[in-house]
Amino acid sequence: MRVLVIGSGAREHAMLLALSHDPEVTALACAPGNAGTAALAEAYGVDVTAPASVAALATEWGADLVVVGPEVPLVAGAADAVRAAGIACFGPSEAAARIEGSKAFAKDVMAVAGVPTAAAEIVDNPARLDAALARFGPTWVVKDDGLAAGKGVVVTPDPAAARSHAMTLLDAGHPVLLESFLDGPEASLFCLVDGLTVVPLLPAQDFKRVGDDDTGPNTGGMGAYAPLLWAAPDLVADVVARIVEPVAAELVARGTPFSGLLYAGLALTSDGPQVIEFNCRFGDPETQVVLPLLRTPLARLLHATATGRLSEAPPLDWSDEYAVTVVIAADGYPGRPRTGDVITGAELDGILHAGTRRREDGAVVSSGGRVLSVVGTGPTLEQARAAAYAKVEAVHLAGSHHRTDIALRATRNEVGIPAPH
Ligand code: AMP
Ligand code: GLY
Numbered sequence: 001m002r003v004l005v006i007g008s009g010a011r012e013h014a015m016l017l018a019l020s021h022d023p024e025v026t027a028l029a030c031a032p033g034n035a036g037t038a039a040l041a042e043a044y045g046v047d048v049t050a051p052a053s054v055a056a057l058a059t060e061w062g063a064d065l066v067v068v069g070p071e072v073p074l075v076a077g078a079a080d081a082v083r084a085a086g087i088a089c090f091g092p093s094e095a096a097a098r099i100e101g102s103k104a105f106a107k108d109v110m111a112v113a114g115v116p117t118a119a120a121e122i123v124d125n126p127a128r129l130d131a132a133l134a135r136f137g138p139t140w141v142v143k144d145d146g147l148a149a150g151k152g153v154v155v156t157p158d159p160a161a162a163r164s165h166a167m168t169l170l171d172a173g174h175p176v177l178l179e180s181f182l183d184g185p186e187a188s189l190f191c192l193v194d195g196l197t198v199v200p201l202l203p204a205q206d207f208k209r210v211g212d213d214d215t216g217p218n219t220g221g222m223g224a225y226a227p228l229l230w231a232a233p234d235l236v237a238d239v240v241a242r243i244v245e246p247v248a249a250e251l252v253a254r255g256t257p258f259s260g261l262l263y264a265g266l267a268l269t270s271d272g273p274q275v276i277e278f279n280c281r282f283g284d285p286e287t288q289v290v291l292p293l294l295r296t297p298l299a300r301l302l303h304a305t306a307t308g309r310l311s312e313a314p315p316l317d318w319s320d321e322y323a324v325t326v327v328i329a330a331d332g333y334p335g336r337p338r339t340g341d342v343i344t345g346a347e348l349d350g351i352l353h354a355g356t357r358r359r360e361d362g363a364v365v366s367s368g369g370r371v372l373s374v375v376g377t378g379p380t381l382e383q384a385r386a387a388a389y390a391k392v393e394a395v396h397l398a399g400s401h402h403r404t405d406i407a408l409r410a411t412r413n414e415v416g417i418p419a420p421h
Contacts, residue, residue, distance in 0.1 A: 001299050002027040004058055005041065006048060006078065007069025008034050010327075010352040010373030011284035014291045015067060015298070016040045017352070022297035029061050035364045036346075036353025048073045051081035058087050065090065065303050068260075071281050075101035079260070088306040092280050095256035099247070100280040103145050103177050109254075110275060113246035117275040118182050118267075124175040129166055132178055133159060139181035142166050144174050153218050155181065182267035182274050185415050187228060188286045189236065189264045191244045192301065194310035195257040198244050200236050202227040202293060202318060204286040205410070210334055212405045219334040220370055223406030225324040226289040229381060230415045231268070239264060239273050247278070259305065270418040288352055288373045289323035322384040324407045325375045326392050330355065331399030333369035338399055341366045345394040350375040350387075366397060382411045 001024045005012050013036045019025050020040050028041035031054075037043070044061070047053045054073055058066045066082045068074050068091035077094035091097075098105040103120075110117045122145065123132045133140065140162035144152030154165040166176045186208075190201040204226035210216040228235070243264055251258045263279035291298065295317040304313045330337035343356060343364045352375060355368020372395060376387025385407045392402060409415050 001025050001064045001303065002029075002062055003065045003067060003299055004029045004031065004061055004063040005037075005067045005069060006031055006046065006054055006073055008032045008037070008354075009069065009284050010325075010354040010370070011282055011287040012069045013037050013040075013352040013354070013373075014288045014375075015069065015282070018291040018294065018298040019067075022299040024297060025299045029063070031057055034353045034367070035356040035358040036351075038358065048078070049076055051077040054078040055081035055085045055087075058082050059085050063087055065299065065306060067091070067302055069281060071097065071100050071279065074260075074280050088303060090302040090306045091260040092258050093256060096251055096258040097280040099251070099258070099262070099278045103143060103277070104175070106278050107177075109247055109250050113250040115243050115246055115275055116272060118179040120177055120179045122175050122177055123166065123170070126167065126170050129163065129170070129176070133163060133166070136178050136180060141179040141181055142169075143177040143179065144169050145177050155218075182269055182276060184267045184269040184418050185230075186276065187231065187235070187266045187268055187273075188224075188283050189239050189244070189266060190282060190286065190290060191240065191262050191264070192305045192310055193244070193248050193258045193260065193262045194305050194308055195252055195259070196245075196248055197311040198240055198248055198262075199310060199313065199316065200240050200244070201290050201316070203231060203236060204228070204283075204290055205407075206283065206286050207403060207406055210329075210403075212403050217334055219329070221283070221285045221327065222329065222403045223324070223326045224285045224289045225322065225381065225384070225407035225410065226286065226293060227322070228410070229322075230410060230413065235268075235273070239266065243273065243275060259308070268417045270420045285325050285327055285373050288325040288375050292323050292375060292377055293319045293321060295319055321377050321379055322381040323375060323377045324381070324384040324388040325352075325373050326388050326402050326406050327354075327370050328372040328374060328392065328395060328397060328400050328402045330366050330369055330371050330397070331401070333401075337366070337369040339365070339367050341398045343371065344396045346372055348391050348394060350377070351391055351395065371397060371400065381407055385411060
């Protein structure tokens with residue numbers, strides 16, 4: 001099977017690594033990729049925002065399966081274009097990708113499907129903002145309605161900060177979503193979905209804030225670990241039955257079945273799991289900790305999902321280890337990152353590349369905000385964590401920063417769901 005992966009992050013690097021272990025895979029390509037993916041896959045340029053250019057590359061390269069990593073091409077219709085070219089594609093149609101592309105659409109699907117989520121209100125007129133803000137608090141959650149790479153959200157106890165973020169979005173012409181605040185630890189559950197069939201992967205936890213102890217602005221994700229040793233044994237079955245299956249069924253009922261990976265971003269509240277957001281693709285950085293634990297060959301599984309045969313796939317086989325990833329970010333991230341710095345010490349196994357490129361002189365240099373995603377695995381969460389941080393110490397990138405507390409509270413049994421009130 002010839003597999004073309006679209007994207008350029010550590011998520012795509014992790015996918016390529018897993019695909020490269022599947023004996024059915026005969027060739028791998030990645031577009032646009034990075035310096036790390038180029039070691040595993042043929043590299044091609046592509047405009048990921050142009051579905052026709054993704055489909056043209058898939059045809060020219062002779063792909064049997066295209067796996068689309070990021071949301072931007074999916075929301076633009078890349079999967080439709082690839083399928084129209086007669087090639088299997090892992091990733092939802094443009095219509096189904098709206099579950100991520102429009103928070104208002106996702107809220108409507110959840111309301112009809114009876115899925116628990118934060119109460120929300122869309123504001124598109126600045127004249128209505130203050131009255132709307134008064135209906136929320138004491139912690140305000142202010143979101144961009146469209147795609148914002150995880151950075152469009154402000155969660156704050158300060159009404160002035162909430163108002164100012166909302167005004168910035170409105171001034172830029174973006175509708176604003178106000179939400180009630182959900183308390184409790186967050187979990188990400190990835191599910192393979194093919195119409196009505198839902199197959200969950202291991203749950204993971206992502207660290208969204210830039211600083212230790214969850215301080216500072218939101219980012220695309222600064223680290224993750226899996227599985228969640230503190231979660232209730234029936235968490236996954238409960239989320240599948242009460243959240244993912246009803247949403248999959250609602251999308252089928254609307255004539256826009258979901259095919260690909262449906263990612264439920266959850267808050268585990270005292271009232272049970274509630275949806276923070278849905279994503280229409282694998283998450284980054286959680287993929288970097290979920291895929292190393294999956295023993296089932298990945299290409300076959302994604303191909304079965306893409307071709308409507310997920311219900312025939314055998315049960316998934318998981319390693320009983322733990323995995324932790326720590327993101328090394330460039331100076332300035334999540335603001336404007338400094339790029340072009342030389343990276344050394346990143347040759348160890350488990351160091352996945354994101355914002356990297358190979359310079360003409362052969363040096364690997366930074367080219368984005370999240371530069372590397374360093375993965376450690378081990379028989380306990382402590383050992384996985386120690387393995388990841390030992391590799392982080394080996395990497396040198398001028399001005400870089402990373403969190404020092406990824407998975408730390410879980411190793412100390414300090415993560416728990418708030419008691420019911
Ligand atoms: P989103 O882009 O919707 O995933 O939001 C990014 C992050 O903001 C989430 O991972 C949460 O940490 C936080 N967040 C978003 N919505 C809420 C909410 N309703 N209550 C509490 N935290 C939230
Ligand atoms: N881990 C957050 C995301 O992929 O959106």
